[in-house]
Amino acid sequence: MKQNILKYLNTNIPPFSLTVYRIGFGILVMFSIIRFWSRGWIEKLYLEPDFHFTYLGFSWVEPLGLYTYLIFFICFLSGLFVTIGYKYRFAIITLFLSFTYIELMDKTTYLNHYYLISCISLLMIFLPASSYFSIDSARNKFQIPRWSVDSLKILLIIVYLYAGLAKINSDWLIQAQPLKLWLKEKYSIPLIGDTLLQKEFIHYLFSWGGMLYDISIPFLLLVKRTRIFAFVMVIVFHVLTRILFPPIGMFPYIMIFSCIIFFDNSVHKKILDFISKSFKINYNKIYEEKILEKKSFINQLSLIFVCIFLFVQVIFPLRNKFYPGELLWTEQGYRFSWRVMLVEKTGYTTLKVIDQTNGKHILIDNKDYLTEFQEKQMSFQSDFILEYAHYIGDIYQKKGFKDIAVYAESYVTINGRPSQLYIDPTVNLYKQNRSLKNKEWIMPFKYDIKRFL
Amino acid sequence: MNLSKYSSLFLILIVLFSCSDNNDNDGNSSDNYNRQALLSNIANNIILPAHTSFDLGLDNFSSNVSVFNQDRSIGNLLNVQESFVEAYKMWQHIEMFNIGLAEEIYFIQKMNIYPANVTRIENNLNSDNIDLDNNPNQYSSQGFPAIDYLLFGIAETNELILDVYLENQENNIYMNYLILLVDKMVSNSDAVLEYWQNNKEDFINSNGNTSSSSLNMLTNDFIYYYEKGLRANKIGIPAGVWSDVLPQNVEAYYKSNISKQLSIEALNASKNFFLGKHFGSQTDGEGLYDYLGYLDDTNYSDSLMFIGLNDDIVSSFDNSMQKLMLLDDNFALQIQTDNIKMLEAYDAIQQGVVRLKTNMLSILGISVDYFDADGD
Structure with a gap:
């Protein structure tokens, strides 16, 4: 057993697949930055709002005024460097830090696939991805350890598997919710919108199909016999989600691209040849088989880190088990767990500030303090509501209120159920601290959703 | 790999279904909701009649103001006041339709931003260069709230209000401003009504x-x-x-x-x-x-x-x-x-x-x- 493991860890393979991944990943990051920038989202999301929702422990991460553009530019540049493989290690570290910084600036914009990009770039810091077809590799031409490519595959397996397992719940499978709500509202899609998408069996088919797709696709990609079929499915599935749910943004492209990693090295060699030809890159330093130098201490360290990283990736999405209550309702342990498009949740939340020395009280008009997007996100997520309550309390402290109490009136609906009170209206949120502890001031969810994870 | 076989089967089914149903042309929209009927009902039976009736109410109010201008009697003042209240009530039925031209010309803002800005109104009385169309600061000095002030707020009783309108009859600043505001309301309302008459079909078809x-x-x-x-x-x-x-x-x-x-x-x-x-x-x-x-x-x-x-x-x-x-x-x-x-x-x-x-x-x-x- 031990021997097998050692043998595996010492197995080396040609660097083609990792090289293609590096090139493509850099391009996707560059493209994402350009897309984000050109839509004016930097201004709208990071510069215009007075207030930003932060992650616990990262409240020091905030937009830097006009320098925020610089961060995006640095991120773009590091994407470029990663693609061409110039100062790779430095570039990918910069990419990870700048991209993650951007994501940490405001929780409002949290998306699973942004988190995925952060994870991939973190992982790639420890992979020898610029050993071939890169400016760096003019000096180094290596074979790479097999585990480095496999670690990326494992990360993708984790993503798909958790996304699929999260769908094993009674709302998704038995009620076909929220897809029933979402598909019925797509009536303006030509041909299928007002016909097929209104049919109940389609809602069930998509729900079950989506769940089975997520769970099985990484394994179908692993097995050579089913790989091509699986990849066609990947394209069909993600293009379909793109058509049905346009706001899903870059996600389909990132997933379709990432799945290419499952193909054999020979396929990636052809891709590289194709790139060479189309861009007339004279990459005549023909790849030579040369074993990665054993001495590499960095290599050992990288392996250890990658193991820890993957272990955390397996454990982290399970943390919701430490919290009582319905996950979709409290959202404690919901983020960073690959729960993608799992729930239709809408809320309505207003805060009341009270000066307890004289009973003077004021209702807060959210529009005075938050953007519409922030208000929407705040209205149904407990940690947002708490942070907002503190922000408002602090403002009124400066306005001369004494002995402040902040109460929330909050109603939330999940998957088209009747809305119900979300936050205990008798709890002074200004006295509650932000922490990882269970938020006891979330009202219990009236319904029962059975789930696997 | 049993599971994956099943899932592949499912996926094939999805693809097949999405393709096959595209081709069959039965439409089968009978069990779907007819959104166009909903839009048609709202346009034909709510928006248009409400705007028409409001427009008529304004016309009535406007002609009462003209009569009052010609003959400033207490009876005519009462008629003006009464038709003002009627028009204000009808307005409540169209304020929610901030769509199309109404949105473009800030119809709602020009009609009903309150409280009225009395200081600005008083300034406007003595100015002959007032931009009621394009200056957002003027929203609260026109429309119903401003007229509410002109008809009920400039003095304690109706007799005293009448007195204000009786001063300097040829060039009474209150009367002039009242007429200016009423004309503005009428022309805006006419435009919005006309918009709905002309764009009803587009509205219904945008489904x-x-x-x-x-x-x-x-x-x-x-x-x-x-x-x-x-x-x-x-x-x-x-x-x-x-x-x-x-x-x-x-x-x-x-x-x-x-x-x-x-x-x-x-x-x-x-x-x-x-x-x-x-x-x-x-x-x-x-x-x-x-x-x-x-x-x-x-x-x-x-x-x-x-x-x-x-x-x-x-x-x-x-x-x-x-x-x-x-x-x-x-x-x-x-x-x-x-x-x-x-x-x-x-x-x-x-x-x-x-x-x-x-x-x-x-x-x-x-x-x-x-x-x-x-x-x-």
Whole structure:
């Protein structure tokens, strides 16, 4: 057993697949930055709002005024460097830090696939991805350890598997919710919108199909016999989600691209040849088989880190088990767990500030303090509501209120159920601290959703 | 690999189904909701007749002002005042339709931003260079609230008000300003009515689900109106929900005893719009009520989770009406004597806002804001 493991860890393979991944990943990051920038989202999301929702422990991460553009530019540049493989290690570290910084600036914009990009770039810091077809590799031409490519595959397996397992719940499978709500509202899609998408069996088919797709696709990609079929499915599935749910943004492209990693090295060699030809890159330093130098201490360290990283990736999405209550309702342990498009949740939340020395009280008009997007996100997520309550309390402290109490009136609906009170209206949120502890001031969810994870 | 075989089968099925049904042309839309019928009902039986009747009401008001201008008697002043109140009531039925030309020319802002800015009005009286069309600062010095001031607020009693209009009859600044404002209202209203007459078909045919499609705009405007125009402006702000009590901020402050009446009109207009009830009649047509019912019915097979959201919303309208009925005709007076009742009315209306903004929107699949950020 031990021997097998050692043998595996010492197995080396040609660097083609990792090289293609590096090139493509850099391009996707560059493209994402350009897309984000050109839509004016930097201004709208990071510069215009007075207030930003932060992650616990990262409240020091905030937009830097006009320098925020610089961060995006640095991120773009590091994407470029990663693609061409110039100062790779430095570039990918910069990419990870700048991209993650951007994501940490405001929780409002949290998306699973942004988190995925952060994870991939973190992982790639420890992979020898610029050993071939890169400016760096003019000096180094290596074979790479097999585990480095496999670690990326494992990360993708984790993503798909958790996304699929999260769908094993009674709302998704038995009620076909929220897809029933979402598909019925797509009536303006030509041909299928007002016909097929209104049919109940389609809602069930998509729900079950989506769940089975997520769970099985990484394994179908692993097995050579089913790989091509699986990849066609990947394209069909993600293009379909793109058509049905346009706001899903870059996600389909990132997933379709990432799945290419499952193909054999020979396929990636052809891709590289194709790139060479189309861009007339004279990459005549023909790849030579040369074993990665054993001495590499960095290599050992990288392996250890990658193991820890993957272990955390397996454990982290399970943390919701430490919290009582319905996950979709409290959202404690919901983020960073690959729960993608799992729930239709809408809320309505207003805060009341009270000066307890004289009973003077004021209702807060959210529009005075938050953007519409922030208000929407705040209205149904407990940690947002708490942070907002503190922000408002602090403002009124400066306005001369004494002995402040902040109460929330909050109603939330999940998957088209009747809305119900979300936050205990008798709890002074200004006295509650932000922490990882269970938020006891979330009202219990009236319904029962059975789930696997 | 058994599991994966099954899943592949599923996926193939999905693809096959999506392809095969594309080709068969039975359409089978009989079991789908006819959104066009809903839009048609709202356009033909609510928006158009409400705008027409409002326009006629304004014309009547305007001609009464002309008569009063010619012959400044107490009787003619009373006629002007009476037709003003009638037009103000009809206005409550169209304020929610902030769509198309109305939105473009800031029709709603020019008609009903209150409290009126008396200082600015007094300045305007002596100025002959007033830009009522393009200067947002002038919104609160025109429309109903400004005329409310001119007809009821410039002196204590009707006799004294008449006296003001009797001074310097040839060039009475109050009369001049009154006529200027009325003409502005009439021409704006004419334009908006004409817009609806000409664009009705486009409105009905825009039946997709995008930010610019009719149903989305209507629904958003309706909710915005119910939350802001009705709940906040009429009740919440004067009752001091967000700050100190502001009794001088009630609608028609100077007329003083119609704030309740106007709120009741507005609430009725909201309920009728929701139900799809024809303007000025008891005939019930297709409305959000019916569409919501259709969507809601097919949402959960499990009866435990069935909401009956449409009836729930109607009952919240009814509760709000009951609370409004308990109030004094004059909200300013109500606020000063027993503000708790005002706050209770606010709470009742708020319950409706919650249902509209959470349940209704998520079931209709319409987003409140149209910020185009990514989501997953």
